[in-house]
Amino acid sequence: xxxxxxxxxxxxxxxKGAVLKTIGLGSxxxxxxxxxxxxxxGLAHVMLPQSGNGTKRSAKYADHAxxxxxxxxxxxxxxxxxxxxxxxxxxxxxxHMTMDMLRIGDRNAEAIRTILxxxxxxxxxxxxxxxEGRTVYFFTNDGRMLVKYxxxxxxxx
Amino acid sequence: MIxxxxxxxxxxxxxxxLKELGNIGVGKAATSLSQMLGRRIEMSVPEAVIVKIPELxxxxxxxxxxxxxxxxxxDIENGHSGFLYITFPEKSSKKLAEILLGDSSDEEMxxxxxxxxxxxxxxxxxxAAAEMLGIVLLPTPPSFGRDFAIAVIDAVVSQLAEKSDYxxxxxxxxxxxxxxxxxxxxxxxxxxxxxYILKLLGMVE
Numbered sequence: 001x002x003x004x005x006x007x008x009x010x011x012x013x014x015x016k017g018a019v020l021k022t023i024g025l026g027s028x029x030x031x032x033x034x035x036x037x038x039x040x041x042g043l044a045h046v047m048l049p050q051s052g053n054g055t056k057r058s059a060k061y062a063d064h065a066x067x068x069x070x071x072x073x074x075x076x077x078x079x080x081x082x083x084x085x086x087x088x089x090x091x092x093x094x095x096h097m098t099m100d101m102l103r104i105g106d107r108n109a110e111a112i113r114t115i116l117x118x119x120x121x122x123x124x125x126x127x128x129x130x131x132e133g134r135t136v137y138f139f140t141n142d143g144r145m146l147v148k149y150x151x152x153x154x155x156x157x
Numbered sequence: 158m159i160x161x162x163x164x165x166x167x168x169x170x171x172x173x174x175l176k177e178l179g180n181i182g183v184g185k186a187a188t189s190l191s192q193m194l195g196r197r198i199e200m201s202v203p204e205a206v207i208v209k210i211p212e213l214x215x216x217x218x219x220x221x222x223x224x225x226x227x228x229x230x231x232d233i234e235n236g237h238s239g240f241l242y243i244t245f246p247e248k249s250s251k252k253l254a255e256i257l258l259g260d261s262s263d264e265e266m267x268x269x270x271x272x273x274x275x276x277x278x279x280x281x282x283x284x285a286a287a288e289m290l291g292i293v294l295l296p297t298p299p300s301f302g303r304d305f306a307i308a309v310i311d312a313v314v315s316q317l318a319e320k321s322d323y324x325x326x327x328x329x330x331x332x333x334x335x336x337x338x339x340x341x342x343x344x345x346x347x348x349x350x351x352x353y354i355l356k357l358l359g360m361v362e
Contacts, residue, residue, distance in 0.1 A: 008211030026308030133308025
């Protein structure tokens with residue numbers, strides 16, 4: 001197994017062989033892109049569904065994250081047609097919630113589906129929603145994603 | 158007239174203003190908690206830091222399970238001003254319920270008790286801060302979740318991330334003298350509010 005690389009909130013990393021990890025996803029979503037031929041993968045920890053007009057390019061927005069990650073993979077020789085996606089997160093952590101604007105998990109998930117469709121990237125598996133935080137590991141040597149839940153339990157997607 | 162400072166440009170002056178406000182607010186909150194529990198509560202030396210959002214996991218103990226209460230702060234003049242985030246580690250949340258309810262077996266009851274404590278702490282915080290600044294500062298009703306410390310707060314951080322890649326955090330720990338209870342109180346103001354505090358404290362003409 002390769003080394004472990006931590007992806008911070010609002011960041012992305014692309015690697016070949018390494019395990020990409022992002023911790024404590026609540027409403028945020030971890031998007032993984034994978035090129036099975038090159039065994040090259042990327043993981044982004046996105047916070048917001050959509051960039052606004054004229055905002056600086058940043059992986060904190062789902063649309064920018066997909067764009068930046070795809071470009072980075074293409075620079076390493078990947079072909080967009082081969083890239084597939086997996087994603088996890090977008091939970092609703094608050095049991096009791098008074099501020100509607102905090103209901104962002106669902107919006108993130110919806111926006112990402114649309115963006116990936118626009119890019120022609122197929123989602124091969126996903127684990128979205130629910131009410132539990134997640135930490136995800138993306139194994140770039142074979143494209144598997146391990147989701148660990150805050151209350152224990154794990155799932156391979 | 159002061160320009161809008163962006164958080165990444167904040168210096169000692171901004172952080173000191175935030176510390177001053179935070180100290181007074183959390184001091185009052187500690188007194189309320191102490192009265193409610195009938196135990197002495199101490200406040201740790203507070204810190205005010207500017208954190209780059211991707212590095213938040215170095216600062217907030219990301220994978221620690223907590224009971225977290227989030228309230229929004231609204232001041233009459235500027236509207237939404239930021240957030241107060243209070244976290245109780247699992248052990249402390251149980252202990253608090255035992256002291257106040259006599260038993261911690263009913264999770265629903267424990268949750269509402271913690272929310273009520275969060276409510277009281279944030280109201281005390283707002284009272285003291287408002288009095289110091291001569292403004293009206295109101296907390297929204299609390300939102301509550303039990304999860305990774307970072308997962309509870311990420312919706313709030315996302316909100317702030319629309320404006321900035323940085324957050325400024327005032328943080329202090331409340332500890333009961335027998336070390337059975339602790340709570341972490343974080344004030345996460347938006348940039349407008351910090352500029353406003355500076356002006357009100359007369360630190361900027």
